[in-house]
Structures are given as structure tokens and as C-alpha cells.
Amino acid sequence: ATKSMIDSDLTESRTIAHTPLANGRLHLRLGELDAAEPLLQRGLALAPTWSIGRIHALLELARLALERDDLAHVADLLEEAGDAIADHEDAGTLKLVHRQLLGQIQPETATGERVALLTPREQEIVDLLPTGLTARQMAERLYVSLNTVKSHLRSAYQKLGASSRSEAIAIATRLREANRSDTRSPPSSGPA
Numbered sequence: 001a002t003k004s005m006i007d008s009d010l011t012e013s014r015t016i017a018h019t020p021l022a023n024g025r026l027h028l029r030l031g032e033l034d035a036a037e038p039l040l041q042r043g044l045a046l047a048p049t050w051s052i053g054r055i056h057a058l059l060e061l062a063r064l065a066l067e068r069d070d071l072a073h074v075a076d077l078l079e080e081a082g083d084a085i086a087d088h089e090d091a092g093t094l095k096l097v098h099r100q101l102l103g104q105i106q107p108e109t110a111t112g113e114r115v116a117l118l119t120p121r122e123q124e125i126v127d128l129l130p131t132g133l134t135a136r137q138m139a140e141r142l143y144v145s146l147n148t149v150k151s152h153l154r155s156a157y158q159k160l161g162a163s164s165r166s167e168a169i170a171i172a173t174r175l176r177e178a179n180r181s182d183t184r185s186p187p188s189s190g191p192a
Contacts, residue, residue, distance in 0.1 A: 020046065021057050028060060033067055040064060055084045055094050062101050074105050079119060079155050086154060102159065122156040125149060129169050 021043030027036035044057035058081035065073040081098055085091040118126060121142075128138050139149045160175075162168035 019043075021053060021060065024057075025060055028064055028067075031067075033064060036064055037061075050088070052088065052090060052094070055081055055088065055091060058084065059094065059097050059101065066101065066104060071105050074101070075119065078102055078105075079122075082155055082158055083151055118156055118159060119152075122152045122159070125152045126156050126160075126168060126172050129165055129172070 020039040024036045024039030024043055027033075027039060040057055040061050044054060044061065047053035047057055058077050062074050062077040062081065065071075065077060078098060078101055081094075085095055085098055088094075124142065125138060128141070133141065135149045135153065136146050139146045142149070157163065157168055160168050160171045162171050
């Protein structure tokens with residue numbers, strides 16, 4: 001009897017979270033952003049922390065923020081969704097949606113690399129990579145937990161498209177150099 005009550009409670013909590021999420025998705029697809037947002041927020045609040053529903057809600061809120069050109073909020077939502085996806089075995093298709101949304105906010109450079117929208121903390125940790133510090137040493141230096149550093153590294157690697165420390169350093173260095181050359185003004189071609 002207890003197991004069936006637990007199963008019933010889980011089913012009910014999924015259904016309660018699913019209804020506003022489904023309605024929010026519908027409004028979002030219809031372009032009704034103001035109607036979609038509170039429903040998607042409600043779906044997120046009602047979804048259990050570990051659930052696929054929570055990942056869906058985060059990705060839909062990221063789509064909403066993308067529609068509003070709020071790229072900083074999109075990056076935050078996708079970072080949270082990426083962490084949840086990494087911890088969830090059954091998130092296969094959601095990984096593809098996550099990558100697609102990342103691709104929409106990370107324009108490609110001329111060399112085909114992604115210009116990553118790293119959060120300030122991710123950038124700080126990526127900047128420490130060339131120093132040779134271990135993740136534990138980075139955590140001590142930044143006064144954060146080891147798991148926080150690992151989470152930020154995982155997210156930064158994903159955004160950079162890197163699979164190793166040396167690859168992340170190389171990509172970050174190239175992107176930094178490309179950004180520097182983009183900010184320099186072109187030489188004058190003579191009197192105007």
C-alpha cells in the first residue's frame with residue numbers, strides 16, 4: 001500500500017508540474033510571451049529537482065529569454081539545464097535541444113569555433129587553467145567548493161566545445177586573441 005501511495009504521489013506531482021509547463025509551451029509557440037512566462041515559471045517551481053520536467057521547464061524558459069534577446073538569462077538557464085542534463089541518464093533528446101539553444105546564442109567565428117558565453121565565474125576558472133592549478137587548488141583560491149569548480153569547468157568545456165584542459169586553454173586563447181583583434185580599429189587609409 002505504501003509503494004502505491006508513493007507512486008501515486010510521484011505521478012500527481014509530475015502531472016501538477018506538467019500542466020502549467022504544457023500550457024506555457026503552447027503560449028510560447030503562439031508567440032504569447034507574457035502569458036507563457038508565469039506558466040513556465042510555475043512548471044519549474046512545481047517540478048521535482050531531479051526530474052526531466054525541470055529540465056524541460058529550464059529549456060523552455062531559455063527559449064522564452066532568447067525570444068526576448070535576454071542572452072545573459074539564456075546563458076544562466078542553459079548552464080543550469082546543462083548541469084541537470086549531465087546528472088540525468090534519460091536526457092538524451094534534451095541534450096540535443098540544449099545544444100541547439102547553445103548554438104543560437106553562441107555565434108560561430110570565422111574558424112568555426114564557438115564564441116562562448118561564459119559566466120564570469122566560468123571565465124575566472126578558465127583563466128586559471130594555464131596556471132596548472134588542480135581543481136581543488138582553484139576551489140581554495142576562489143573560496144568555493146571543489147564540486148562548484150568541477151561544475152563550472154564542465155559547463156565551460158561544453159560551451160567551448162573542449163574535451164580536455166589543453167583544448168580549453170587553446171580555444172580560450174584563440175577566442176581572446178580574436179576578441180582583441182576585433183576591438184582594435186582598422187588603420188586609417190589616408191585623409192578623409
